[in-house]
Amino acid sequence: MIRDAITLDPQIRYWVIAPILIITFLFGLIRHYLMIILKNGPSQGSLESVKTMQTLRRSALLRENGHFLPANSFEIRKRHLIGEQGALTIGKDTEGAVKNPMQDPSMMGDQLKGQMTNMLPMIVIGGWVSYAFSGFLAARVPFPLTLRFKQLMQRGIELSSLDASWISSMSWYFIGAFGMRGVYELVLGEDNQADQARAMQQQMPGGVGGQIQDEQKAYKAEWEALKITNYKNALENVEKMLLQT
Amino acid sequence: MESSESKKSARFISQPALRKNLLINQHSMTMTTGLAGATAGIIGLTGLSGFAFFFVAGFVLIALLQMKAGFNWEKFFPSYKVLMGGWVTAFKTYILFWTFLYGMIHIY
Numbered sequence: 001m002i003r004d005a006i007t008l009d010p011q012i013r014y015w016v017i018a019p020i021l022i023i024t025f026l027f028g029l030i031r032h033y034l035m036i037i038l039k040n041g042p043s044q045g046s047l048e049s050v051k052t053m054q055t056l057r058r059s060a061l062l063r064e065n066g067h068f069l070p071a072n073s074f075e076i077r078k079r080h081l082i083g084e085q086g087a088l089t090i091g092k093d094t095e096g097a098v099k100n101p102m103q104d105p106s107m108m109g110d111q112l113k114g115q116m117t118n119m120l121p122m123i124v125i126g127g128w129v130s131y132a133f134s135g136f137l138a139a140r141v142p143f144p145l146t147l148r149f150k151q152l153m154q155r156g157i158e159l160s161s162l163d164a165s166w167i168s169s170m171s172w173y174f175i176g177a178f179g180m181r182g183v184y185e186l187v188l189g190e191d192n193q194a195d196q197a198r199a200m201q202q203q204m205p206g207g208v209g210g211q212i213q214d215e216q217k218a219y220k221a222e223w224e225a226l227k228i229t230n231y232k233n234a235l236e237n238v239e240k241m242l243l244q245t
Numbered sequence: 246m247e248s249s250e251s252k253k254s255a256r257f258i259s260q261p262a263l264r265k266n267l268l269i270n271q272h273s274m275t276m277t278t279g280l281a282g283a284t285a286g287i288i289g290l291t292g293l294s295g296f297a298f299f300f301v302a303g304f305v306l307i308a309l310l311q312m313k314a315g316f317n318w319e320k321f322f323p324s325y326k327v328l329m330g331g332w333v334t335a336f337k338t339y340i341l342f343w344t345f346l347y348g349m350i351h352i353y
Binding site: 013017021065068138139140143144172179181182185186 | 257271272274275276278279285286290291292293295296334335337338339340341342343344345347348349351
């Protein structure tokens with residue numbers, strides 16, 4: 001099944017493929033710990049924003065799990081939140097200052113640090129790999145690729161008749177960098193900073209611990225959602241169920 | 246009958262337990278795809294048979310997870326949809342191990 005079996009120097013195996021893989025992995029680890037060291041610490045925001053978020057969370061929890069409460073308890077809680085002096089109503093009606101997340105210094109710092117720590121090693125190592133390991137074939141992907149990939153995969157090699165499956169060391173580095181994510185999750189547990197794709201998603205401002213951009217809107221949405229939530233007793237037949245088993 | 250009606254009522258899902266179960270799922274997925282990729286590389290699968298092997302490994306993984314859940318998936322997860330995430334990462338891990346072992350063994 002091996003088409004045009006090109007024989008590569010076995011030294012490549014030891015001195016190129018394995019080192020690139022090991023370096024990619026180790027740098028991921030370094031990046032993870034570096035991010036932990038450099039991070040600003042758990043940013044909780046001001047007391048106001050904490051109160052806001054807790055209130056909203058409480059309302060959401062009530063909506064979700066309310067049907068496990070007795071009818072009276074549910075109504076009491078609902079009225080407490082969205083009644084005349086309710087926490088949600090007050091929050092809905094106050095015009096808060098719109099906090100522009102772009103001008104928030106601590107958030108920007110975190111964002112920048114995250115971006116730098118993630119992109120920089122990739123660029124640096126990519127550059128070093130293409131400098132040090134260019135001009136020869138490194139490996140072969142076990143599946144056929146179209147010719148368009150040749151330009152991408154065979155950066156330093158100028159053979160036009162070469163099968164597109166043979167890749168340069170640079171592409172091996174990228175394969176390694178992308179495939180390592182699963183391994184990172186095993187080794188580092190959840191919420192690891194070496195996960196680049198998730199890091200790219202996290203570049204959006206705001207977040208769980210951050211400040212809400214428009215609190216009034218959030219209050220309003222929660223107020224309306226809670227208002228239309230009807231009480232539905234989930235424990236209605238629970239005696240029957242118990243007696244049946 | 247009453248029992249089938251009451252089954253439609255809400256279920257109380259414990260969040261930490263659910264998260265732990267999902268984590269177990271994810272870990273198993275990573276390990277099996279890594280191992281499957283290594284196997285494919287060692288055997289020397291190329292092209293289509295390699296991709297087919299990935300799907301086979303996926304099915305085996307789902308079957309094994311079902312066995313671990315005692316064929317009672319509903320007891321541990323709110324729905325079957327939790328199986329849908331994370332396959333792309335698993336695929337990338339598969340490719341990595343596949344290419345690596347294939348290169349190691351078959352380029353000499």
